[in-house]
Amino acid sequence: MEDKLIIGGQELESRLFIGTGKFSSHEIIPKVIAVSGSQVITMALRRVNFSNEQDNVLNYIDKKCILLPNTSGARNAGEAVRIARIAREAGCGNWVKIEVISDNKYLLPDNYETIRATEILAKEGFVVLPYMSPDLMAAKRLEEAGAAAVMPLGAPIGTNRGLMTRELIRILIAEIKVPIIVDAGIGRPSQAAEAMEMGAAAVLVNTAIATAQDPVQTARAFSLAVQAGRMAFLSGPGAVQEYAVASSPLTGFLHK
Amino acid sequence: MQIRVNGSLETIPFSLSIKEYLLNKGLKPESVVIELNGQVVKREQWERIVLKENDELEVLRFVGGG
Amino acid sequence: MSFADKLLKYQEFPFASYLAGVTGADIERTLAKEALVERDFLNLLSEQAVPYLERMAQKAHQLTVQNFGRVILLYTPLYLANYCVNQCAYCGFNVTNRITRKKLTLEEVEKEARAIAQTGLRHILILTGESRHHTPVSYIEDCVRVLKNYFDSISIEIYPLTEEEYGQLVAAGVDGLTLYQEVYDPVTYDEIHLAGPKKDYRFRLAAPERACRARMRAVNIGALLGLQDWRKEAFFTGLHAAYLQDKYLDTEISVSLPRLRPHVGNFAPRSVVSDRDLVQILLALRLFLPRAGITISTRERAEFRDNLLPLGVTKMSAGSCTSVGGHLEEATEGQFDIADQRSVREMHAMLVSRGYQPLYKDWHHL
Numbered sequence: 001m002e003d004k005l006i007i008g009g010q011e012l013e014s015r016l017f018i019g020t021g022k023f024s025s026h027e028i029i030p031k032v033i034a035v036s037g038s039q040v041i042t043m044a045l046r047r048v049n050f051s052n053e054q055d056n057v058l059n060y061i062d063k064k065c066i067l068l069p070n071t072s073g074a075r076n077a078g079e080a081v082r083i084a085r086i087a088r089e090a091g092c093g094n095w096v097k098i099e100v101i102s103d104n105k106y107l108l109p110d111n112y113e114t115i116r117a118t119e120i121l122a123k124e125g126f127v128v129l130p131y132m133s134p135d136l137m138a139a140k141r142l143e144e145a146g147a148a149a150v151m152p153l154g155a156p157i158g159t160n161r162g163l164m165t166r167e168l169i170r171i172l173i174a175e176i177k178v179p180i181i182v183d184a185g186i187g188r189p190s191q192a193a194e195a196m197e198m199g200a201a202a203v204l205v206n207t208a209i210a211t212a213q214d215p216v217q218t219a220r221a222f223s224l225a226v227q228a229g230r231m232a233f234l235s236g237p238g239a240v241q242e243y244a245v246a247s248s249p250l251t252g253f254l255h256k
Numbered sequence: 257m258q259i260r261v262n263g264s265l266e267t268i269p270f271s272l273s274i275k276e277y278l279l280n281k282g283l284k285p286e287s288v289v290i291e292l293n294g295q296v297v298k299r300e301q302w303e304r305i306v307l308k309e310n311d312e313l314e315v316l317r318f319v320g321g322g
Numbered sequence: 323m324s325f326a327d328k329l330l331k332y333q334e335f336p337f338a339s340y341l342a343g344v345t346g347a348d349i350e351r352t353l354a355k356e357a358l359v360e361r362d363f364l365n366l367l368s369e370q371a372v373p374y375l376e377r378m379a380q381k382a383h384q385l386t387v388q389n390f391g392r393v394i395l396l397y398t399p400l401y402l403a404n405y406c407v408n409q410c411a412y413c414g415f416n417v418t419n420r421i422t423r424k425k426l427t428l429e430e431v432e433k434e435a436r437a438i439a440q441t442g443l444r445h446i447l448i449l450t451g452e453s454r455h456h457t458p459v460s461y462i463e464d465c466v467r468v469l470k471n472y473f474d475s476i477s478i479e480i481y482p483l484t485e486e487e488y489g490q491l492v493a494a495g496v497d498g499l500t501l502y503q504e505v506y507d508p509v510t511y512d513e514i515h516l517a518g519p520k521k522d523y524r525f526r527l528a529a530p531e532r533a534c535r536a537r538m539r540a541v542n543i544g545a546l547l548g549l550q551d552w553r554k555e556a557f558f559t560g561l562h563a564a565y566l567q568d569k570y571l572d573t574e575i576s577v578s579l580p581r582l583r584p585h586v587g588n589f590a591p592r593s594v595v596s597d598r599d600l601v602q603i604l605l606a607l608r609l610f611l612p613r614a615g616i617t618i619s620t621r622e623r624a625e626f627r628d629n630l631l632p633l634g635v636t637k638m639s640a641g642s643c644t645s646v647g648g649h650l651e652e653a654t655e656g657q658f659d660i661a662d663q664r665s666v667r668e669m670h671a672m673l674v675s676r677g678y679q680p681l682y683k684d685w686h687h688l
Contacts, residue, residue: 019320019321019322020320020321020322021319021320021321021322022320022322023320026320029320042321042322043318043319043320043321044318044319044320044321045289045316045317045318045319046316046317046318046319047262047263047314047315047316047317048262048283048288048315048316048317050281050283050315054317054319055284055287056286056287056288056317056318057318057319057320058318059287069318069321070321070322072321082294085296086289086291086296086316087289087318089289089296089298090289090296090316090318092318136571137571140571157322170356174357175568184322204322206321206322207322210320210322236351236354236355249376249379250376250379250380250383250632250633251375251376251379251601251633253626253629254375254597254598254601
């Protein structure tokens with residue numbers, strides 16, 4: 001069956017986005033990408049540390065993949081905009097994941113600054129995917145500001161706690177027209193499947209894969225879980241009898 | 257002369273191009289992104305642009321991130 | 323995208339074949355869903371859904387109680403004037419009908435207000451025909467100033483206005499708009515609106531949205547059931563409400579289900595809507611739009627209204643009168659005939675006996 005996710009005019013087969021942080025070595029990344037079939041890969045931009053030479057993560061990402069640089073490190077809209085522009089100039093394409101975090105304790109995104117950055121960057125022709133706290137009003141404003149998708153968090157970054165924000169994400173899925181991509185917090189393949197079954201358009205997974213004992217096998221498990229969840233969503237839920245047959249019918253008067 | 261690199265003051269010789277600066281630092285130029293005084297500088301221009309006193313240089317690189 | 327654009331997308335949609343192809347399994351799936359999409363709504367309006375009405379009713383009842391409680395807001399219409407320049411084939415106020423034309427003076431408005439307020443009602447719906455000459459926006463404003471002393475919420479059901487004019491009335495104290503598209507099918511619309519400014523389909527279609535933009539607190543829409551194939555008309559009504567709900571989160575959107583009533587003049591409904599059909603529309607709307615208000619007016623018979631009560635209704639009119647000066651001694655001919663003649667007190671007693679709380683004041687306009 002034809003089921004493609006379209007973001008920023010690009011057709012995607014895979015609904016699993018993968019982050020490249022926290023891997024024990026860059027060499028694992030290409031294997032993870034290959035086995036998962038993922039087509040959208042995130043990375044970050046950082047100042048070079050001159051005393052500790054490292055190589056560029058881009059060298060480990062298949063050229064066929066869409067690069068989704070994030071703006072991590074940005075504490076306000078201005079910084080996020082600056083990072084996005086640098087990434088584009090550096091030849092990363094025009095996709096950007098906006099991540100504005102001004103809270104160092106919980107690492108929760110700043111929705112207000114994220115909306116401002118989205119507005120500016122969408123006008124400059126970026127395909128903007130904002131990472132956000134699942135708040136309906138904020139998501140509506142992101143949509144209005146031109147976000148290509150909205151990426152609510154399932155749980156705080158790196159916690160692997162699953163869909164803690166389930167009910168709020170459910171609301172976003174029901175009310176927001178652009179794709180909803182669950183980002184952050186997904187710790188297990190079953191949680192990714194659940195998000196997809198609820199109707200999320202895709203999920204972004206990083207920590208759960210990068211810190212697994214066997215990241216390659218875990219990536220494969222996530223990929224299958226995302227496909228299974230999507231398939232379940234598309235095929236419709238089984239008809240669970242939600243309401244017991246009533247003792248006093250409400251429509252009896254129609255038969256009199 | 258002094259310039260600011262990634263936020264820290266640094267003393268460098270005169271008439272150094274961006275590319276020469278990076279090579280002096282032992283960096284592979286193809287692996288980094290350069291912002292000079294708030295403007296991104298395209299790789300093709302690195303050989304031509306010579307660093308001046310008080311320039312603010314950002315040397316950035318793509319790293320793993322989610 | 324405007325709602326007109328959205329409607330356009332359905333212009334080529336093969337309703338007849340889609341509706342004929344709906345199966346029992348489709349209805350089962352729709353009923354199992356938590357949130358319905360447009361196709362689910364259409365499934366519930368199909369002939370195939372009829373055997374499922376009882377299950378739909380149980381779910382509709384449960385959703386309504388969950389979202390609104392067992393509460394019914396009571397209001398009453400107040401006709402300010404019946405001057406009208408339009409020729410709507412189905413309406414008693416049609417300019418070609420020879421009826422007594424009247425417009426209340428501000429003193430008469432005050433007398434009516436006092437009489438209605440004595441029944442305990444605090445929500446009022448004021449109506450006029452379409453005559454910018456006899457009942458200009460400034461007249462409505464003057465009436466609102468008088469009515470504010472008696473009512474907590476004032477809604478209007480008048481000719482469509484511009485966004486600025488809606489803003490003007492909101493500033494004067496109006497907090498609700500009722501405006502029926504009458505019929506969403508543009509061809510029928512043109513056929514039955516024989517003459518007058520109301521011929522402008524699109525100006526009317528976009529009016530509820532203009533009111534939302536002007537920050538009207540509540541907007542109530544509907545199709546006059548019987549003018550066209552009710553399944554399609556009910557479907558478009560639901561889509562319209564969903565469109566407004568999605569776009570204007572701060573506006574309370576509700577839907578009315580007016581069925582054509584006998585009136586002065588001759589007009590036979592083109593699509594007869596039976597009681598069962600009306601129940602199906604009500605239930606499908608409730609399942610598609612769990613948070614929308616649903617109004618059943620005194621156009622419907624008392625006993626039937628009582629039966630509809632648990633199926634998703636949230637607002638009912640009481641002590642209604644569709645003539646100008648109806649609460650005074652000299653009244654004109656009504657716009658349509660009232661089927662439920664019960665007084666506010668009788669409605670109150672009926673609601674309480676069925677375990678519902680009658681609500682007179684839901685909102686206080688500051």
